[in-house]
Amino acid sequence: MPTTTTTPTRCPACAGELVLLDAVTQAWCPACLWNLDVYDPALSPWRGTTVVGRWGFRRGLEVDRATQQDLLADPDARPTGTSPGEAWLLAVSVALGLLGVAAVGYLVWLVVASGLPPGVRLALAIPAVLVLLLVKPSIGRLPRHGVIAERDAPQLHRLVREVADAAGTPVPDVICADFGINAGVARLGWRQRSVLVIGIPLWVMLSRPARLALLAHELGHLANGDPLRVRRTLLARTFGARAVAATGGRNPWRRAIHSTESLAVEGGAGVVLFGMIVHGIVALVNVAGATAQLLVDSVAMPDSRRAEYRADLVARRVAGSAAFLRSSETVVVADRIWQDLWHLAPRIDAEQLEAMAAEAQQRLAPEVPLARQVSRRTTDLWSTHPGEDQRMRLIEALPQVDGALGVDDIRWPEVDAELAPWRRTAHNVLLGTRDRF
Ligand SMILES: [Zn+2]
Ligand SMILES: [Zn+2]
Numbered sequence: 001m002p003t004t005t006t007t008p009t010r011c012p013a014c015a016g017e018l019v020l021l022d023a024v025t026q027a028w029c030p031a032c033l034w035n036l037d038v039y040d041p042a043l044s045p046w047r048g049t050t051v052v053g054r055w056g057f058r059r060g061l062e063v064d065r066a067t068q069q070d071l072l073a074d075p076d077a078r079p080t081g082t083s084p085g086e087a088w089l090l091a092v093s094v095a096l097g098l099l100g101v102a103a104v105g106y107l108v109w110l111v112v113a114s115g116l117p118p119g120v121r122l123a124l125a126i127p128a129v130l131v132l133l134l135v136k137p138s139i140g141r142l143p144r145h146g147v148i149a150e151r152d153a154p155q156l157h158r159l160v161r162e163v164a165d166a167a168g169t170p171v172p173d174v175i176c177a178d179f180g181i182n183a184g185v186a187r188l189g190w191r192q193r194s195v196l197v198i199g200i201p202l203w204v205m206l207s208r209p210a211r212l213a214l215l216a217h218e219l220g221h222l223a224n225g226d227p228l229r230v231r232r233t234l235l236a237r238t239f240g241a242r243a244v245a246a247t248g249g250r251n252p253w254r255r256a257i258h259s260t261e262s263l264a265v266e267g268g269a270g271v272v273l274f275g276m277i278v279h280g281i282v283a284l285v286n287v288a289g290a291t292a293q294l295l296v297d298s299v300a301m302p303d304s305r306r307a308e309y310r311a312d313l314v315a316r317r318v319a320g321s322a323a324f325l326r327s328s329e330t331v332v333v334a335d336r337i338w339q340d341l342w343h344l345a346p347r348i349d350a351e352q353l354e355a356m357a358a359e360a361q362q363r364l365a366p367e368v369p370l371a372r373q374v375s376r377r378t379t380d381l382w383s384t385h386p387g388e389d390q391r392m393r394l395i396e397a398l399p400q401v402d403g404a405l406g407v408d409d410i411r412w413p414e415v416d417a418e419l420a421p422w423r424r425t426a427h428n429v430l431l432g433t434r435d436r437f
Contacts, residue, residue: 085303089233209323220314226307240293252286320403350427
């Protein structure tokens, strides 16, 4: 998060000083939040075009507002049955599945019964093969490194089980470490086993109660009715992403122009024309895939957003309001803390990471309020999580509660000891990235 603040002018609503952070294009008023909820292309996720991006940003705000109102009215409501979002994704999944079955049937007919010349069969088979590639479920793979086995970390596994019990959710099948500043739960592999991923950098930065809040939020996802996290909706959730990945990822038009330009250097007019057509089709498929996925997801997103807030309510219940808010405050400055640790890494060892992270967070505390506010501009309808500010507001609007789960102070050093090898790797990651600059 950027630091420099300037005061371009006064707030027209309350005459307070406006702020403008680096990399933020529009000033806002930190006192009355005037002009805070505006679409900022520099911060908002890129969705192919500004028009779609702006619509997604506005719609995201509406969904957040409506969901918060509902949950404030009845914070203890549990998800009941299949949500409309899930039913929708289910219907799309069934349609895609039928499309796949039809493609298989067509291929069988082509090979066995059509009696066409081999060359014609081959040409006619191509579209069906492409359809199959598109609808084939993307199941994800369990990471080969990073699995934290129960025999290596019995206390951590015990802690996760206790959080799951307190949260009323299933225990994850696998616990994994990675080195992102994040955490998550996913269903991976053919058996779609539930995997809890703990980003060691984030874990190191969080206070102990805040770690409980983080675990409770993630485990809350295993039982909160998020339509984007159930097996049944897998086909509908991944087909567009697959089309985008197969056609080269982001910025398809820029890539098409580059490729055509490089053809123009080498080949004649015929080659260039052919290249333009091929690259144009690839870019079109890319944009169509991305757009179709956004459209399909937009129907399911309100339910998914509600599931995120519900996971936060689980975190509040299990770890307490203060621990949840503390974890959010860490998250809003987590990148900056990690940057500080990167500078310090050559002069400290792995066991000092935690204390240094706590020190960095204390130093950054004055910047938390603005960083928190600006998080509202970084999310839209399709973001996996609401902005930190929105999430904190919901918890702040509810009565403050203590956590239902208490963890004895003597157990934390045992958990820490089990994770020592992972802290060493995190330290090496910091040292390793240093060498690259
Ligand atoms: Zn103001
Ligand atoms: Zn979540």
